Amino acid sequence: MNFNFLSPVSDAVLAHNELLSQQALGRKLKIHSKQNGIPDLDGVKVAILGVLENRNDVNYIGGELQFDTIRKSLYALFPGNWHTSIADLGDILKGDSVDDTYFALKTTLSVLLEKKIIPIILGGSQDLTYPNYRAYDTFSPMVNIVNVDSNFDLGDATQPIKNNSYLGKIILDKPYNLFNYSTIGYQTYFNSQEEIDLMEKLYFEAYRLGEISKKINLVEPVMRDAHIVSLDLKSVKASEVSTKQKYSPNGLDGKEICTIARYAGISNKVSSFGIYEYQTSKDDDVTAMLVAQIIWYFIEGVNCRIKDDDFKDDSNYQKYNVLVEDDELIFYKSIKTGRWWIEIPFLPDVNNKLKKHTLLPCMHDDYVEASHGKIPERWYKAYKKNSF
Incomplete structure (x- = not known):
């Protein structure tokens, strides 16, 4: 060693x-x-x-x-x-x-x-x-x-x-x-x-x-x-x-x-x-x-770590779709911990840093904002960074 x-x-x-x-x-x-x-x-x-x-x-x-x-x-x-x-x-x-x-x-x-x-x-x-x-x-x-x-x-x-x-x-x-x-x-x-x-x-x-x-x-x-x-x-x-x-x-x-x-x-x-x-x-x-x-x-x-980010099993989370302007935002909430994520879409036509859809940790407040028609800033920045 x-x-x-x-x-x-x-x-x-x-x-x-x-x-x-x-x-x-x-x-x-x-x-x-x-x-x-x-x-x-x-x-x-x-x-x-x-x-x-x-x-x-x-x-x-x-x-x-x-x-x-x-x-x-x-x-x-x-x-x-x-x-x-x-x-x-x-x-x-x-x-x-x-x-x-x-x-x-x-x-x-x-x-x-x-x-x-x-x-x-x-x-x-x-x-x-x-x-x-x-x-x-x-x-x-x-x-x-x-x-x-x-x-x-x-x-x-x-x-x-x-x-x-x-x-x-x-x-x-x-x-x-x-x-x-x-x-x-x-x-x-x-x-x-x-x-x-x-x-x-x-x-x-x-x-x-x-x-x-x-x-x-x-x-x-x-x-x-x-x-x-x-x-x-x-x-x-x-x-x-x-x-x-x-x-x-x-x-x-x-x-x-x-x-x-x-x-x-x-x-x-x-x-x-x-x-x-x-x-x-x-x-x-x-x-x-x-x-x-x-x-x-x-x-x-x-x-205190809890494995709550396995999204392969539908029974682990609740999924929420929110329409903001022309974007469909997809949120996930862990049933185990109540923590939230938002999906960053995969953009096949650009020089993409991500190879697939990825989930960005967020807060319940981001979901509430999106429900009122406001795009969460963290999602916007991750989306733009992914579009370089």
Whole structure:
């Protein structure tokens, strides 16, 4: 098994773990240690993985990362009524170059994805989303990415990759595997009008912070369609985190970011989850505990996954046909969970990204809007993107 790039969890964390209650999460994990090596991953569903790489941060001025404080906070939490086996694989250290780290991360994630293990990646800078995406090259012809962020991170793809421009690289680099990209919680004043226009032109989805704070369940159908979720801690407002982590007085609060993490966990499609832009500092207990709770809620979501998207059996769903102008919209509602989908039609005459009819997760509100003669925006964007 190719896990040569992993360095074990530190002895300090393991010693701290020994003092915890037998019921604590840390006592139930399979942990990569110096003494015992990589744990047996048979039956493991979720694996935690640190990546100590932040050299492509635009503000990088040296300084080392460590995730010991996050691990101590996470290990001390108590698990829910979980049936999921969890491993902590330790950290990928900085390579001689950033490309070496990318290669190590991509290789490690490929092994985990092949074994159907969901990695929770602790970063470093958010450009690590790029090797995470490239790990899917051999698995999935079309990948959907959701970025929980105050910025779009489009940047200039002709320039070397940075943590504020990795998306341009994802869009323009071959093989072209990106189908959809969504940003949750963006703040307009952190994004140029050109970037906002480009998001529109590419029919990507973007949800403003105000929209999300007003109606957090908007996030659920977006996450239900995601393969990769990349969470930037800069999306969290300054009052929720410790000194070095503070970025903006506006942002998602602790409860909202944990709700979003749980929605990501519940999604049957999400197969990797990254938390990026963590800044190590002496007073980072609050941020470390927030990251630990984000991880906790993601794992809680994974435990609550329900297979409700089998549409081969008519008894699993109800079907609704709605006529809006000249379009017939077809909705499906799962009898098991009450979740909704809308059909994106196959267009045989165009250069189609889809090979057949496909179902896009949506909300009951979309069905209600369609019943009142309004085409849901998510359907419109997916339809137009499919018509390129």
